[in-house]
Amino acid sequence: MTPFTPDLLQGHVALVTGGGSGIGLSIATELLKVGAEVYICGRREEKLAKAAQSLQSLGNIRFQVADIRDIEQVERLADFIQKESGRLNILINNAGGQFPAPAEQISPKGFQAVIQNNLQGTWNVTYTLANRFFIPSQSGAILNIIANIYRGFPGMMHTGAARAGVDNMTKTLAVEWSRYGIRVNAVAPGIIASSGLEQYPESLKQGLAEAIPLKRLGKVEEVAYLVVFLVSPMAAYITGETIYIDGGQRLWGDIFKL
Numbered sequence: 001m002t003p004f005t006p007d008l009l010q011g012h013v014a015l016v017t018g019g020g021s022g023i024g025l026s027i028a029t030e031l032l033k034v035g036a037e038v039y040i041c042g043r044r045e046e047k048l049a050k051a052a053q054s055l056q057s058l059g060n061i062r063f064q065v066a067d068i069r070d071i072e073q074v075e076r077l078a079d080f081i082q083k084e085s086g087r088l089n090i091l092i093n094n095a096g097g098q099f100p101a102p103a104e105q106i107s108p109k110g111f112q113a114v115i116q117n118n119l120q121g122t123w124n125v126t127y128t129l130a131n132r133f134f135i136p137s138q139s140g141a142i143l144n145i146i147a148n149i150y151r152g153f154p155g156m157m158h159t160g161a162a163r164a165g166v167d168n169m170t171k172t173l174a175v176e177w178s179r180y181g182i183r184v185n186a187v188a189p190g191i192i193a194s195s196g197l198e199q200y201p202e203s204l205k206q207g208l209a210e211a212i213p214l215k216r217l218g219k220v221e222e223v224a225y226l227v228v229f230l231v232s233p234m235a236a237y238i239t240g241e242t243i244y245i246d247g248g249q250r251l252w253g254d255i256f257k258l
Helices: 022-033 045-055 071-084 108-137 157-180 195-199 220-231
Strands: 013-017 037-042 061-065 090-093 140-145 182-189 242-245
Touching (some): 022 045, 037 045, 037 071, 045 061, 108 182, 140 157, 157 182, 157 242, 182 220, 220 242
Parallel strands (some): 013 037, 013 090, 037 061, 090 140
């Protein structure tokens, strides 16, 4: 079931990075339901193959192994899309990763690893695919998945810094690339009940809902619905925005205990 018409994105080709699980997989699912041809990429072939198999009944789904930190792998991904479809209309920058830690325990090496993945990797994909597809075609929609950085990101300073960089990138590119007909927006999920949450210790997950005004965690489908809207023609006049989907958490409640 989807809240959108099944032909909303008919004829569109979309790429979802980190599309093998969690929020990325849910986004790929909803894009297929509204008629888009979808590519997913990630670092683990087994996970991607399993995801693609589970989605094949919904529409045209393909996968390609690609580490977004490696520009050569990103270029090969662009080659693959060019060969198979000849075009790309939508880019969802969803891939990323981080680990919880107080700032004083984040080593320069750990900080660099998260920045390389969440900020540099996002730019690697955006730069490559915009120059390959969007700028030449004078069209395209880019959607960046970031995080709840509204009041900083205590407990995850490294990814907070990286995601803030992507937030600024979103605003800057929305202005610079408007002349090419490219829209660029971001979605900032709060705490979402997804496979990504499972990697964190149980001690960190206890009582999370109580710090959220709506008193529950978000659903991956809720994030995906927002993403589909923003990359669709229904949002044709929206660009440069970061929309929070967090149950009001950014306005009230503290997850990180002082």
